[in-house]
Amino acid sequence: MPAEKDLLKIEIAKELGLWQQIQTEGWGSLTNETCGRIGGLVHKRLKEKRNESKS
Numbered sequence: 001m002p003a004e005k006d007l008l009k010i011e012i013a014k015e016l017g018l019w020q021q022i023q024t025e026g027w028g029s030l031t032n033e034t035c036g037r038i039g040g041l042v043h044k045r046l047k048e049k050r051n052e053s054k055s
Contacts, residue, residue: 008042 002010013019016038021029030038 005042005046008045009038012038012041012045 010019013022016034018030018034018038027035
């Protein structure tokens with residue numbers, strides 16, 4: 001089973017409309033900027049989940 005981080009990565013890619021490209025061309029087809037955007041959103045959501053669990 002994929003890790004939570006990987007599932008978030010896929011979810012965000014779908015939200016950004018990139019999942020089709022990733023499925024056909026792979027993660028390597030994304031630009032550094034796009035990868036950074038996905039990574040930043042993954043980090044933000046993981047941080048939000050941690051903060052929610054502390055409340």
